[in-house]
Structures are given as C-alpha cells and as structure tokens.
Amino acid sequence: MDAEIIVELLSRIKALERDVAELKQKISDMDNPSASAPPPSPPQYDVHRMSSKPLIPDPERKRDTTRYTFDGAVCSKKGLVYAVVKRYVADHPEITRAGLKRVFDRSLQGSLGVVENVEIAKQRGEMEYRVRFFANEDEILHLRDGDMVVCTQWGILNIPRFLAVAKQLGYQIEAIS
Numbered sequence: 001m002d003a004e005i006i007v008e009l010l011s012r013i014k015a016l017e018r019d020v021a022e023l024k025q026k027i028s029d030m031d032n033p034s035a036s037a038p039p040p041s042p043p044q045y046d047v048h049r050m051s052s053k054p055l056i057p058d059p060e061r062k063r064d065t066t067r068y069t070f071d072g073a074v075c076s077k078k079g080l081v082y083a084v085v086k087r088y089v090a091d092h093p094e095i096t097r098a099g100l101k102r103v104f105d106r107s108l109q110g111s112l113g114v115v116e117n118v119e120i121a122k123q124r125g126e127m128e129y130r131v132r133f134f135a136n137e138d139e140i141l142h143l144r145d146g147d148m149v150v151c152t153q154w155g156i157l158n159i160p161r162f163l164a165v166a167k168q169l170g171y172q173i174e175a176i177s
Helices: 003-033 077-089 097-103 118-122 127-130 159-168
Strands: 067-070 073-077 115-117 142-145 146-150 172-176
Touching: 003 142, 067 077, 067 146, 077 097, 077 142, 077 146, 077 159, 097 115, 097 142, 115 118, 118 127, 118 146
Parallel strands: none
Antiparallel strands: 067 073, 067 172, 115 146, 142 146
16 A cells, blocks of 8 residues: 555544543533533534534525636636646646646645645446546546546535635636525
C-alpha cells in the first residue's frame, strides 16, 4: 500500500475516534444534565475537518438547491467543483496528479476526495465510477503524468470547504438561489 494512502487512512481513523469521543461526551452530558449547564449550541463545522451529518434529520429542512456563478456560467454544486478544478488545470498546465491532489485535498470532499486518478476511481466498479465521478471521456482531466476525474458527490456539508479553497485560489464564485 502506498505510504500516502496509509497516512490518509490513519488520519481518518483519528478524526473518527475524536468524533466518537465527542459524541460519547455529549450523550453522557445529556444523561446527567446539570442545572447550570448551558443549552446545547448548534453544531459547528470546521472547514478543515470532515463534517458529520446531523444525527436526527430536520423534517422542515428542504434539499439545498443553491446554484453558483463561475466564469459567467450558472452551476450546480458538482458542476461548480468540476468547472473550478478544470479551470485550475488550464491555468496550471504543468500540474501533476499529486500536485492537483495537494491543491484540492481529499478532506475537502470527504471519503472520495475532490479528484482521483482514473485507475483508482475505476477500481470502485464501473457503475460507481460513472455515478460518483465525472467519467465521460470529455470530462476526464488529462494531466502531463496521467488522467484524473473529479468527484460529483457534493452537498451542503462539504461544499463550504471547497468554496473556501477556491476563493483562496482567487476564483470569483457567487452563490445564487
């Protein structure tokens, strides 16, 4: 196994262990409330850590259909991510696959990462490869050292991390309803 993958997996395990410890503490606090304890605050999501979904879905919460403008086009979340990564590759023609993975770190998306080597993505099986990545021939990013695909799995919990990085890179993105 590649050392980079092992380090990534160990990092994820540590993050999950922290999350479990926090949840256990919250459960313990709920079982033993003290009179002076403040009411629980809404969950905060750190853009540098993987976020978790709320434990109990809110029936009033509707699907987030926010669209974004980028380079004069209106994009869905996944379309925005693809457009930004494609633009970054065009702006940096000498970028390697490893370099692209460093710029768009796996933690921005979650388990699949923002970009993946075509060979690795295909190991998930043809159906999952086609559903979870921009996998049409004209969507594959051709870098100098190999091909990459962009993940299509974006939602309200992980898109803020990507937006933060895209803005740091200087890309102008505007959210629209």
